[in-house]
Amino acid sequence: MLFRDERWPDGTPCWVDLMVPDRTAAAQFYQSLLGWDIQFGGAETGFYGMAQLAGRPVAGVGETPPGQKGMPAVWTTYLGVSDVDKAVAAIIEAGGRIVAPPMDVMEEGRMAIATDPTGAAFGLWQAGRHFGTQVTLAPGALAWNECMSRDYATAKAFYGDVFGYSFGDMSNEEFTYATLDVDGRPVGGLGQATGTDYEPGWMLYFWTADADAAAARIPELGGTVVSAPVDTPFGRMLMAKDNQGAGFQLMAPNEQSGTQEGWGA
Structure with a gap:
């Protein structure tokens, strides 16, 4: 932490x-x-x-x-x-x-x-007095934010012009995606939206210690697991909606991503 x-x-x-x-x-x-x-x-x-x-x-x-x-x-x-x-x-x-x-x-x-x-x-x-989130690298803390767009080229031009981002291209034959970089450091992502699980827009991820345990807990709390946990090079991720229908994602460290330095400490 x-x-x-x-x-x-x-x-x-x-x-x-x-x-x-x-x-x-x-x-x-x-x-x-x-x-x-x-x-x-x-x-x-x-x-x-x-x-x-x-x-x-x-x-x-x-x-x-x-x-x-x-x-x-x-x-x-x-x-x-x-x-x-x-x-x-x-x-x-x-x-x-x-x-x-x-x-x-x-x-x-x-x-x-x-x-x-x-x-x-x-x-x-x-x-002003409030800087924003003050905790990183801990279960429950904000892990990542990304904008998924149906018009990737237009969105990329917009965010580059307004915020001065540079872009770290991560695209391949299966998807179009770039990191939003500030001073050479990724702070968020921008991708081409596909599928119909969520409307395109800004999405957020929170850290969790155990994605599978969280997936089992979400329905008990009245929420919905939209996409079951899956391993990626960046962690084990799932998509969900809370008990009032707001969409969010969870991410847990896995063998591919490695344990984050300072994780949970």
């Missing part, structure tokens, strides 16, 4: 949060599955919850506002930026759309919600 106590570099997926009709049901599911301690704020925060590991924030849990109760449960990935307003201008110029304009979140930071030209939604986060 590693801790981070500073702002994440621009373009890095730095935070994720969940919007659901029932925050209590969400807390019961994720606390049982990922070992989170979720503390909800008061009315002034919209009863927004902070999920924590070892007393450090790792994700947010919010309840759908009363006027938007028909919205589906969904996880949102936030990309770190130094200046939300400048990022919003760049998004518009590159063909994206602003869903929620820049707003201050008390003294915690400044945010906006956007979609890329292919319709994939994501957030922007300009850190």
Whole structure:
């Protein structure tokens, strides 16, 4: 387990949060599955919850506002930026759309919600007191974020223009995929979406100590295993939906990936 106590570099997926009709049901599911301690704020925060590991924030849990109760449960990935307003201008110029304009979140930071030209939604986060997730390499911590798009070329041009990513091509005859690199280091991924398990868009992975045990636990908690655990060179992975239909992925170290340095410590 590693801790981070500073702002994440621009373009890095730095935070994720969940919007659901029932925050209590969400807390019961994720606390049982990922070992989170979720503390909800008061009315002034919209009863927004902070999920924590070892007393450090790792994700947010919010309840759908009363006027938007028909919205589906969904996880949102936030990309770190130094200046939300400048990022919003760049998004518009590159063909994206602003869903929620820049707003201050008390003294915690400044945010906006956007979609890329292919319709994939994501957030922007300009850190104030809240830097984003502060725990890595531990069960329950954020492991990876990627955008799966039906129009890979358009999405690649957009994210490169707006965030200045370089791309590490990992494509082969079976799939099209590249890492999103910041200062030569992969921080996320971009791929050509295939299949029908999920709508294209930003997807997230959380670490788990045992993917198979998690797969058995998810139905007991009211969720659904969409794709059973499978070994990959990057870990043993599964796709699932929680007890309110929000999609997410889990990843566990395996023999191919090796045990991560600092894992679980």
